[in-house]
Amino acid sequence: MTFITITVTMFYNCVGLFYNKLYLEKYCYLGSIIKKVMISNNQTKKITLYEKVAENVSRLIDEGTFRVGDRIPSLRKLSSQLKVSITTVLEAYRHLEDKGILEARQQSGYYVRAQYSKIISQPEISEPEISPTKVSISEIIRMIMRESNNPNIIHLGYIQPDPDLLPIHKLNLTLSNVVRRNKRSSILYDCLQGYKPLRIQISRRLLSTGCTVTPNEIIITSGCEEAIMLSLLSICSPGDTVAVESPVYFHLLLLLEILGLKVVEIPSHPRDGIILEVLRMVIEDYTIKACFTTPNFNIPLGSCIPDENKKILVNLLSEYKIPLIEDDENGDIHFSFERPIATKSFDKKGLVIYCSSFSNTLAPGYRVGWILPGRFKADIELSKNDINVSCIYKIFSGGNKNNPAKWRIFSLG
Numbered sequence: 423m424t425f426i427t428i429t430v431t432m433f434y435n436c437v438g439l440f441y442n443k444l445y446l447e448k449y450c451y452l453g454s455i456i457k458k459v460m461i462s463n464n465q466t467k468k469i470t471l472y473e474k475v476a477e478n479v480s481r482l483i484d485e486g487t488f489r490v491g492d493r494i495p496s497l498r499k500l501s502s503q504l505k506v507s508i509t510t511v512l513e514a515y516r517h518l519e520d521k522g523i524l525e526a527r528q529q530s531g532y533y534v535r536a537q538y539s540k541i542i543s544q545p546e547i548s549e550p551e552i553s554p555t556k557v558s559i560s561e562i563i564r565m566i567m568r569e570s571n572n573p574n575i576i577h578l579g580y581i582q583p584d585p586d587l588l589p590i591h592k593l594n595l596t597l598s599n600v601v602r603r604n605k606r607s608s609i610l611y612d613c614l615q616g617y618k619p620l621r622i623q624i625s626r627r628l629l630s631t632g633c634t635v636t637p638n639e640i641i642i643t644s645g646c647e648e649a650i651m652l653s654l655l656s657i658c659s660p661g662d663t664v665a666v667e668s669p670v671y672f673h674l675l676l677l678l679e680i681l682g683l684k685v686v687e688i689p690s691h692p693r694d695g696i697i698l699e700v701l702r703m704v705i706e707d708y709t710i711k712a713c714f715t716t717p718n719f720n721i722p723l724g725s726c727i728p729d730e731n732k733k734i735l736v737n738l739l740s741e742y743k744i745p746l747i748e749d750d751e752n753g754d755i756h757f758s759f760e761r762p763i764a765t766k767s768f769d770k771k772g773l774v775i776y777c778s779s780f781s782n783t784l785a786p787g788y789r790v791g792w793i794l795p796g797r798f799k800a801d802i803e804l805s806k807n808d809i810n811v812s813c814i815y816k817i818f819s820g821g822n823k824n825n826p827a828k829w830r831i832f833s834l835g
């Protein structure tokens with residue numbers, strides 16, 4: 423829902439402008455599907471003197487007279503300038519403090535605060551073209567890749583932990599110990615599913631996602647991206663169509679292009695995730711072979727969808743027997759007490775394929791990921807390359823000395 427506000431100036435006095443607001447309420451809920459426009463008129467409510475002062479100060483901040491970090495006029499100064507009492511100014515400043523616009527510093531006065539909600543406002547629901555489309559993104563990605571080592575560019579399209587936050591010394595020590603002790607096995611192929619002790623450690627970690635899986639239900643991969651690639655390979659053939667949330671992690675689009683798959687972008691709400699009504703319509707109108715989503719900390723939105731919506735999504739897709747590929751690469755990067763659960767935890771039919779890795783939490787360069795293939799295990803194993811991951815296993819099974827809990831770099835929970 424979008425609000426367009428038209429402000430009509432009514433009159434003016436020493437503490438500011440009074441105005442009436444016309445609210446133009448525009449329902450663009452499903453993009454091109456439902457459009458309804460409503461106009462309402464909101465009468466000016468009577469505002470008190472301290473609110474007028476607060477509005478005036480707020481306007482000066484909005485217009486740049488006072489910027490973030492600036493000290494605003496003292497109570498005494500503003501009260502004499504506006505010819506109002508010190509108590510009125512104090513009330514106005516407290517009002518702005520409550521709204522997060524000002525902050526009081528002890529024995530120093532009131533200062534303008536950074537208002538993050540103003541700097542980054544919540545994005546609108548995306549409005550993509552809702553029909554199967556051939557993907558052609560490789561040229562843009564090539565351009566981005568060419569600039570990947572340019573220190574003057576901040577890459578917002580993917581996450582990479584700051585190396586200063588990683589336990590580099592411990593990682594290097596462990597790596598050299600493993601290689602020294604396992605001279606032969608560290609360079610040989612491992613079993614198809616990946617090193618079993620590592621799978622045991624991953625199955626323990628997965629409990630926090632709400633998934634109870636045995637090591638036998640896990641396959642080790644070369645990062646999360648290989649896990650996604652294997653999922654797509656096992657379900658789709660060139661020319662098939664995949665429903666993806668919009669916006670989506672840009673490398674997913676590259677994978678779809680490489681595999682010759684078409685995409686239907688589904689509008690997504692930055693808080694509630696994929697719009698389920700649109701997904702259902704798309705499923706009924708087109709042949710959808712798979713659906714892709716990043717329910718926990720989607721890139722680029724960074725949003726985490728409510729558990730209830732995860733459950734409805736899984737149930738909806740299972741009603742139509744459509745596999746869901748879940749990218750939970752960023753689920754461990756949370757700031758709450760508990761990690762958000764995975765959509766896989768609601769899967770009763772083995773139709774959700776869960777993909778993740780240690781790239782964003784431990785060591786991007788090791789490229790160790792995993793997949794919970796559900797009912798597609800046999801097909802996924804068939805297309806998988808063998809890898810050796812004994813070093814990572816050591817890190818996760820080294821007892822207290824190497825307690826991975828202490829190594830959770832971004833997960834503050």
Ligand SMILES: Cc1ncc(COP(=O)(O)O)c(C=O)c1O
Pocket residue numbers: 580581582644645646647648671716720721749751752778779780781782786789790791
């Ligand atoms: C959402 C998402 N999926 C996948 C990946 C790729 O993970 P990997 O490097 O383990 O292949 C990333 C990396 O940042 C990511 O943010």
